[in-house]
Amino acid sequence: MSSTAQATASTRRVVFPFTAIVGQEEMKLALLLNVIDPKIGGVMIMGDRGTGKSTTIRALADLLPEIPVVENDPFNSHPSDPELMGDDVRSNVQQGNNVPVVQRKVLMVDLPLGATEDRVCGTIDIEKALSEGVKAFEPGLLAKANRGILYVDEVNLLDDHLVDVLLDSAASGWNTVEREGISIRHPARFVLVGSGNPEEGELRPQLLDRFGMHAEIRTVKEPALRVQIVEQRSEFDQNPNPFLEKYQPQQDELQQRIISAQNLLPSVNLDYDLRVKISEVCADLDVDGLRGDIVTNRAAKAITAFEGRNEVTIDDIRRVITLCLRHRLRKDPLESIDSGYKVEKVFGRIFGVEIPELANASKNGTGIKTGVR
Numbered sequence: 001m002s003s004t005a006q007a008t009a010s011t012r013r014v015v016f017p018f019t020a021i022v023g024q025e026e027m028k029l030a031l032l033l034n035v036i037d038p039k040i041g042g043v044m045i046m047g048d049r050g051t052g053k054s055t056t057i058r059a060l061a062d063l064l065p066e067i068p069v070v071e072n073d074p075f076n077s078h079p080s081d082p083e084l085m086g087d088d089v090r091s092n093v094q095q096g097n098n099v100p101v102v103q104r105k106v107l108m109v110d111l112p113l114g115a116t117e118d119r120v121c122g123t124i125d126i127e128k129a130l131s132e133g134v135k136a137f138e139p140g141l142l143a144k145a146n147r148g149i150l151y152v153d154e155v156n157l158l159d160d161h162l163v164d165v166l167l168d169s170a171a172s173g174w175n176t177v178e179r180e181g182i183s184i185r186h187p188a189r190f191v192l193v194g195s196g197n198p199e200e201g202e203l204r205p206q207l208l209d210r211f212g213m214h215a216e217i218r219t220v221k222e223p224a225l226r227v228q229i230v231e232q233r234s235e236f237d238q239n240p241n242p243f244l245e246k247y248q249p250q251q252d253e254l255q256q257r258i259i260s261a262q263n264l265l266p267s268v269n270l271d272y273d274l275r276v277k278i279s280e281v282c283a284d285l286d287v288d289g290l291r292g293d294i295v296t297n298r299a300a301k302a303i304t305a306f307e308g309r310n311e312v313t314i315d316d317i318r319r320v321i322t323l324c325l326r327h328r329l330r331k332d333p334l335e336s337i338d339s340g341y342k343v344e345k346v347f348g349r350i351f352g353v354e355i356p357e358l359a360n361a362s363k364n365g366t367g368i369k370t371g372v373r
Helices: 003-011 025-036 053-063 087-094 117-121 126-132 141-145 160-172 223-238 240-267 272-284 291-306 314-328 339-351 359-363
Strands: 043-047 067-070 101-104 108-110 122-124 137-139 148-153 174-179 182-187 190-196 213-217
Touching: 025 043, 025 053, 025 190, 025 213, 025 240, 025 291, 025 314, 053 108, 053 148, 053 190, 053 240, 108 141, 117 122, 117 141, 117 160, 122 174, 122 182, 137 141, 137 182, 141 148, 148 160, 160 174, 160 190, 213 314, 223 240, 240 291, 272 291, 272 314, 272 339, 291 314, 314 339
Parallel strands: 043 190, 043 213, 108 148, 148 190
Antiparallel strands: 067 101, 122 137, 174 182
């Protein structure tokens, strides 16, 4: 690490390293795939309290490579991509003006539970707009989250209207604020991560369907793993810097894999026959709409790119299809079986493959291996 990087690292808040997180493979995989392709549409993480949801999301933001942003811009505008620029930066670039650029860590923005719509979307100062003839816009959390991660803890306790606003921005990549005939629009491209505890209430199905993936996490049951997690956390809390140094090579390697996967993604091919079978699975499971098909296609390509390959295999689809579809199934209140099991069963029948028994793995809070550790 260079002396500049070390200086920056020393002034930053220490964050538990992503590669040191034990278990919860399903959540880690879903987060990584959304970072490789943000168009997957975010992750809903449902699980017990105290299972490391917030720790993992902060660790992911800290792991990501720095990005070029226009200096002092409230929207973290990209210096060359018009889709990721605020209006002022875009007009400057179009006029051929030089815009100052800095490298910055990807931001993780926490949405507080009691946030108002003005705090989330931003406000327009009508008096200033009328008296001075300028569009006086005070940016909100969606502006800050552009090109970053927006984390909503206890999303199932958030006002439905606010959840709608967040999901609309996440889907369109833009936030529009309108008041008294004045309209302001700015880019709001972010990876939306919601988490919640099912005991505190479910999200409405139509809102749940808008999240690209759904990861279920459970408390790790295996005593040896629990001890390992507790020891690691104590070691990190007592002396964070040596702990971070120990994991730095793995962090660097994973960061490089993410960058390579983002570059490789456009050239990944998903065979037509496999796409037809994915749609057969969705139709067989009676999934409403086409979001399930689209997200499964994207996620399968992202996991293929993450592993450095160009051709999607049946196994790639198997590893992501449950994450993409389990929350889109219509729930029968009398049914006791896990919706993930249902997806795997239909997948196995249509793709003609035998699904290995994953029940024990899911009980331990592990499961799909991401190759991170």
